[in-house]
Amino acid sequence: xxxxxxxxxxxxxxxxxxxxxxxxxxxxxxxxxxxxxxxxxxxxxxxxxxxxxxxxxxxxxxxxxxxxxxxxxxxxxxxxxxxxxxxxxxxxxxxxxxxxxxxxxxxxxxxxxxxxxxxxxxxxxxxxxxxxxxxxxxxxxxxxxxxxxxxxxxxxxxxxxxxxxxxxxxxxxxxxxxxxxxxxxxxxxxxxxxxxxxxxxxxxxxxxxxxxxxxxxxxxxxxxxxxxxxxxxxxxxxxxxxxxxxxxxxxxxxxxxxxxxxxxxxxxxxxxxxxxxxxxxxxxxxxxxxxxxxxxxxxxxxxxxxxxxxxxxxxxxxxxxxxxxxxxxxxxxxxxxxxxxxxxxxxxxxxxxxxxxxxxxxxxxxxxxxxxxxxxxxxxxxxxxxxxxxxxxxxxxxxxxxxxxxxxxxxxxxxxxxxxxxxxxxxxxxxxxxxxxxxxxxxxxxxxxxxxxxxxxxxxxxxxxxxxxxxxxxxxxxxxxxxxxxxxxxx
Amino acid sequence: xxxxxxxxxxxxxxxxxxxxxxxxxxxxxxxxxxxxxxxxxxxxxxxxxxxxxxxxxxxxxxxxxxxxxxxxxxxxxxxxxxxxxxxxxxxxxxxxxxxxxxxxxxxxxxxxxxxxxxxxxxxxxxxxxxxxxxxxxxxxxxxxxxxxxxxxxxxxxxxxxxxxxxxxxxxxxxxxxxxxxxxxxxxxxxxxxxxxxxxxxxxxxxxxxxxxxxxxxxxxxxxxxxxxxxxxxxxxxxxxxxxxxxxxxxxxxxxxxx
Numbered sequence: 001x002x003x004x005x006x007x008x009x010x011x012x013x014x015x016x017x018x019x020x021x022x023x024x025x026x027x028x029x030x031x032x033x034x035x036x037x038x039x040x041x042x043x044x045x046x047x048x049x050x051x052x053x054x055x056x057x058x059x060x061x062x063x064x065x066x067x068x069x070x071x072x073x074x075x076x077x078x079x080x081x082x083x084x085x086x087x088x089x090x091x092x093x094x095x096x097x098x099x100x101x102x103x104x105x106x107x108x109x110x111x112x113x114x115x116x117x118x119x120x121x122x123x124x125x126x127x128x129x130x131x132x133x134x135x136x137x138x139x140x141x142x143x144x145x146x147x148x149x150x151x152x153x154x155x156x157x158x159x160x161x162x163x164x165x166x167x168x169x170x171x172x173x174x175x176x177x178x179x180x181x182x183x184x185x186x187x188x189x190x191x192x193x194x195x196x197x198x199x200x201x202x203x204x205x206x207x208x209x210x211x212x213x214x215x216x217x218x219x220x221x222x223x224x225x226x227x228x229x230x231x232x233x234x235x236x237x238x239x240x241x242x243x244x245x246x247x248x249x250x251x252x253x254x255x256x257x258x259x260x261x262x263x264x265x266x267x268x269x270x271x272x273x274x275x276x277x278x279x280x281x282x283x284x285x286x287x288x289x290x291x292x293x294x295x296x297x298x299x300x301x302x303x304x305x306x307x308x309x310x311x312x313x314x315x316x317x318x319x320x321x322x323x324x325x326x327x328x329x330x331x332x333x334x335x336x337x338x339x340x341x342x343x344x345x346x347x348x349x350x351x352x353x354x355x356x357x358x359x360x361x362x363x364x365x366x367x368x369x370x371x372x373x374x375x376x377x378x379x380x381x382x383x384x385x386x387x388x389x390x391x392x393x394x395x396x397x398x399x400x401x402x403x404x405x406x407x408x409x410x411x412x413x414x415x416x417x418x419x420x421x422x423x424x425x426x427x428x429x430x431x432x433x434x435x436x437x438x439x440x441x442x443x444x445x446x447x448x449x450x451x452x453x454x455x456x457x458x459x460x461x462x463x464x465x466x467x468x469x470x471x472x473x474x475x476x477x478x479x480x481x482x483x484x485x486x487x488x489x490x491x
Numbered sequence: 492x493x494x495x496x497x498x499x500x501x502x503x504x505x506x507x508x509x510x511x512x513x514x515x516x517x518x519x520x521x522x523x524x525x526x527x528x529x530x531x532x533x534x535x536x537x538x539x540x541x542x543x544x545x546x547x548x549x550x551x552x553x554x555x556x557x558x559x560x561x562x563x564x565x566x567x568x569x570x571x572x573x574x575x576x577x578x579x580x581x582x583x584x585x586x587x588x589x590x591x592x593x594x595x596x597x598x599x600x601x602x603x604x605x606x607x608x609x610x611x612x613x614x615x616x617x618x619x620x621x622x623x624x625x626x627x628x629x630x631x632x633x634x635x636x637x638x639x640x641x642x643x644x645x646x647x648x649x650x651x652x653x654x655x656x657x658x659x660x661x662x663x664x665x666x667x668x669x670x671x672x673x674x675x676x677x678x679x680x681x682x683x684x685x686x687x688x689x690x691x692x693x694x695x696x697x698x699x700x701x702x703x704x705x706x707x708x709x710x711x712x713x714x715x716x717x718x719x720x721x722x723x724x725x726x727x728x729x730x731x732x733x734x735x736x737x738x739x740x741x742x743x744x745x746x747x748x749x
Contacts, residue, residue: 037596046591085544085590087605344606346613374651382617385646390617441652474664475655478713 030336030367033093040091042119042137043084047077054135063175072174076134088124089139095122095337098330099140102151103158109221116162124341128238130157132164134171142341145334147238151327152218152227159214159221167213169206203291208301215305225306232299241401243357249409252356253376253425339371348382349392351375353406369429370438376422377442380449383414419450437467441476448479453490457483508688520725524744527647527718533711534748539663540583540709543608544590544600545571546670549729553677553699567591569731570671573738581742586661599660607654611668614717615708618648647716655712664713673703673729703729705737709745719745 045053051073055066064072083089090096103117119137126143133139138161148154164170215228335358342351355371362368382388392411398404413421423446430436430443444459460480464473527533547570571587578585593600658664678700684692702724709719721741727733 035598035601037598039593039595039598039601044593044595081591085605087601087609091601344609346617381649385618387617445652471656472652473656474658474713475652475715478655482714 026332026336026362026365028364028366030365032340032367033090033095033333033337035087035090036092038092042080043089043091045081047074047081050077050081050135064171068178072171073134076170080133080135080137083123083139090122090124093122095142095145095330095333096120098326099145099154099158102155103162106155106159106217106221107162110217112162112166112217116165120158124337124344126338126341126345126347130161132161132170134174136165138162138165142334142338144238146331146338147234147242148331149230149234150227151323152223153231153234154327155221155223156214156218156228156231159217160210163210163213163217164206167206167209169203169210173203173206204293207292208298211298211302212305215302228302228306229299232295232302236295241398241403243402245360245402247353247356247402247406249352249406249413252352252372253413253421336367339368343371343374346378346391347393348375348378349407349410350403352379352410353403364432366433366436369433370436373426373429373439373442376425377446377449379410379414380419380422380446383418384449388414419446422446423450437463437470437472440466441472444476444479448483453483453486457487509691520723522721522723524719524721525642525644526720527716528643530643530718531748533718534746537665537709537745538582538584539586539661540578540665540667540745541586541588541661541663542571542574542667542669543588543604543611545574545587545668546672547729548671549673549675551675553675566671566729570734573731573734574669577735577738577742580739581746583742583746603654603657607650607657607666608668610650610654611666611708611710611717614648614650615720618646644717647714647718650710650715650717652715655715658712664711666710666712668708668710669706671703671705671729671734673701675728676700676702700726701728702726703733705734705741707741707745 054073055069100117100120103120104114107114107116121139123139123141125141127141128144128147130140130144219225339355351371352375355368359368382391395404395407426443426446430439433439440463444456447459448456460476463476547567571589575585588604681696684695704724706722708717711718723737
């Protein structure tokens, strides 16, 4: 009895420790995802090889001849190969493993081939979207993953995409398009317009079919049916900024001018005016030309389906606590990865904003500090290059959102003595994150960019002293050589 | 006297017309080069260059949307071979990192080279001027008299210093991004050629409108700066013969210290 009691207590303690360890691991640092070997075979195959394999496996319909099969697979495979080799698709990482695990769970309880899950990948794209390719490859964008609210929603996204492939919607669209092209061969009959209309109308019915099938699979796998409605309601606002807190660019960059308060009031007025003056220009296209049906129609169709659900559905009992924890872990990793993506895409304003948001959760995380420092540095750099408009997003696209206000403030800050401001900003983070190579390096760089050659030299030398033989050493040596040359020329 | 003058005029009209047709039928093109101010001192050092996954893309807009890119993958290997041959002729050791020929454990490409290439293209596009904004000319007078500074970067486009250590892995600080991009379109008003100059115009009637671009961007990873970039264009197919002379000339200029 006593032994059982102690064993139970031990396991409870171990569980508590593991959970706290999972969350605490982001408090001070984050190790970005690194590609590890072996590279998946799909990445190493050319589009010809992929097509050959696809046709050999008879994934395409038997109704198509060999030439049509090639036409069906080849373009999709060509684009996929380019995507795989772009370095924007993760493999052998925690995020892909998690998403595949969710997919496998879904497939297992629906008696579907588990091999479908092996073709699911995560892409480093900020747009909230997931796509199915003709060979069954499914790409879930990182930008979609961070916006989802539960594992059930992720499972529905996967179920929806798998349903497209399982029901061969691509093939049906291809056959339809092929027949339409044949029928409207005369160029005077505006072939393209007819094809577009035919395909779009057809795609809408496919979306509804994938929704229904996905919802059915979701319930069989043990997820709640309302997850479907939750996701569909989320979709129209998924690209919006979910942040409701006002995040001030002034406060972030610690603006210290004496008249900052009065300036802030003016800026707030200005930003509101700027935002309202730059209202969105794009209007939604005609409903018939859209390949997805209206959200209202999808919600209505799902509500009917969920009300009339079959009673004989075998439910899997999900461990909801565990599912919540793993989902939360995966989305946190995705949030950190997103910062890297914003930075790599040269969206420095966005990177600064998203880093500042994440900083509220993890104020001592060095990775976030590095992202803040790098994005601030590149903003100064682009200001000096006179091409800031190419890296800052249009405020009009984010009207009435906190990000729009943040961008507006940032824009006004940039017009002032931005170099000095960022210099002191990076200097502060250098004191907080003393062990960071990147912050020390960017401090030296901002000194150099501000024309403080002596100070920059001092900081580069400090870098070599503190961090000998790092991946930046060759760069630092070269910068020191340039500064030395400049100083000699000045003399 | 009058008849003689008329004969000469008629004769020259024919010669003029013939020259016009030949000029139109021939290959026209342009060249734009921009480099860092200290390139003259660096050019002799470019003995070893690493070319990251050269791009070869042909878009045939005459075909259905799905099938426009299909010929591109075939040409990639031939393009890489041409680069190697011409680099050898100009005594440049060239290593072509071909993403289609990676082995199972070659994750260096995904961790560093692919994002590095992305950063080069981005810096090239966002900083100072981009190829799309470049007013390309092949006019000696315009280049040398009207804008003598246009050959040099005002500021060297900069990339993040994250990749400077690649110089130790590959034994050279010089990395290149090269590519060929070709667009084939159906010729507009081609019937006009057939009616205007029937025998010679037949070639113009059959031949589609082609625009081919060849570009090279060279980066010094130690200083994390773009030091050289060029873009050439010509109105012909991206065939082996057309590209060969262009690539040879490109390597000659890369090695030139002026």
